[in-house]
Amino acid sequence: MKFSGTERYIASDELQLAVNAAITLQRPLLVKGEPGTGKTQLAEEIARALGAPLIQWHIKSTTKAQQGLYEYDAVTRLRDSQLGNDRVHDIRNYIKRGKLWEAFASEQRAVLLIDEIDKADIEFPNDLLVELDRMEFHVYETGETIKAQQRPIVLITSNNEKELPDAFLRRCFFHYINFPDYDTLKAIVDVHHPDVQRDLVRNALEVFFDIRSLNGLKKRPSTSELIDWLKLLVSDELSAEQLADGDIKQALPPLFGALIKNEQDVHLLERLAFMSRRKES
Numbered sequence: 001m002k003f004s005g006t007e008r009y010i011a012s013d014e015l016q017l018a019v020n021a022a023i024t025l026q027r028p029l030l031v032k033g034e035p036g037t038g039k040t041q042l043a044e045e046i047a048r049a050l051g052a053p054l055i056q057w058h059i060k061s062t063t064k065a066q067q068g069l070y071e072y073d074a075v076t077r078l079r080d081s082q083l084g085n086d087r088v089h090d091i092r093n094y095i096k097r098g099k100l101w102e103a104f105a106s107e108q109r110a111v112l113l114i115d116e117i118d119k120a121d122i123e124f125p126n127d128l129l130v131e132l133d134r135m136e137f138h139v140y141e142t143g144e145t146i147k148a149q150q151r152p153i154v155l156i157t158s159n160n161e162k163e164l165p166d167a168f169l170r171r172c173f174f175h176y177i178n179f180p181d182y183d184t185l186k187a188i189v190d191v192h193h194p195d196v197q198r199d200l201v202r203n204a205l206e207v208f209f210d211i212r213s214l215n216g217l218k219k220r221p222s223t224s225e226l227i228d229w230l231k232l233l234v235s236d237e238l239s240a241e242q243l244a245d246g247d248i249k250q251a252l253p254p255l256f257g258a259l260i261k262n263e264q265d266v267h268l269l270e271r272l273a274f275m276s277r278r279k280e281s
Contacts, residue, residue: 009038009045010180010188018175019046025173028114028132028154030164033177036222039157043113046153053106055152056113057099063120065127068098069137069146091141100131101146109150118161125168133171180223182209192227199240204230207243207253211260216268221259229258 003019005011011019019042022029031039047054057068073094080088087093097105103112117125131137135148156172158164180188182205189201204226212220221229232255233243243254251273252266253259260266 003046003049006045006049008048008191009041010184010191011042011045012178012184015042015175015177018173022155022173023153026151027171027173028156030156030158030169030172030174031177032158032160032174034179034220034222035159036224037177037179038223039177040113040115043111043115043155043157046155047111050109050111050153052153053108053110054113055099055103055106055110056115058115059117059119059124061119061121063124065120065124066098068100068114068128069131070098070101070139071096072141095139095141100128100137103152103154104135104146104148106152107149110152112152112154114154114156116159116161117156118158118164122162122165126165129167129171179212185223185226188223189227189230193230193234196230196234197240200233200238200243201230203240203243204233208259211253211269214268214272218264219261221261225259225261229255232258 003011003023004016018031019029031042033039043056044054046052072091073096077088077091077094099112099114103110132154135151136145138145185208186201186205189196189205193201208221208226208229211217236255238254252269256266256269260269
């Protein structure tokens, strides 16, 4: 199994190397990077490229590691026993499989995405150490041990909201997705908007990188936001010339709400434009 990107996903040589190294080592691949750089989409494209089923576990602040294995619904079983339901005699009727169980039970080697692991409690990664290492876990209610039929390809994403434990990091292959350079970003845009005028793409990229380069910006616009912005520019039939006339030091770019996502950054651009106009007057 070798991953080399897809027609919908431009993967750098370093990213391809990381994915294939994790597959070879049979280790989880821990991917970090700015939000919007395609970490979650990477799992989708690995599964697509390898023809593997994709199992996604999106982590929330309330998610517990046990939920990835299974959950035992004791409350429903108690209610069924009170109602005289025959289901109550088989405890398996009240055990809900988690995403790890689904991945372990898959007859075909699956891609398991554990998305935004840093959103959960700090103990969450440590609680999965043994299961991800041995690829098995015990179901205490039934006394059975669940072992992976095919060791899944595990991709774990993090936005660096919390530091992950050293013991967990030692068991992962790590890769940081750097923000794309101009040429790579242009190639990504061409994948998503192949029919957009080249002049419009060039001018949009210049404005985009100008915004990202501003000092004091609280949230720099991401790749996914650039894609959305271009879609709006095309929808509103803005020309390349109209975009070329825009200078972020003179005025906010058209449809800037797709790129700028908080009031502090809007005020920053407004202040830059105001100061620039004062100097000229």
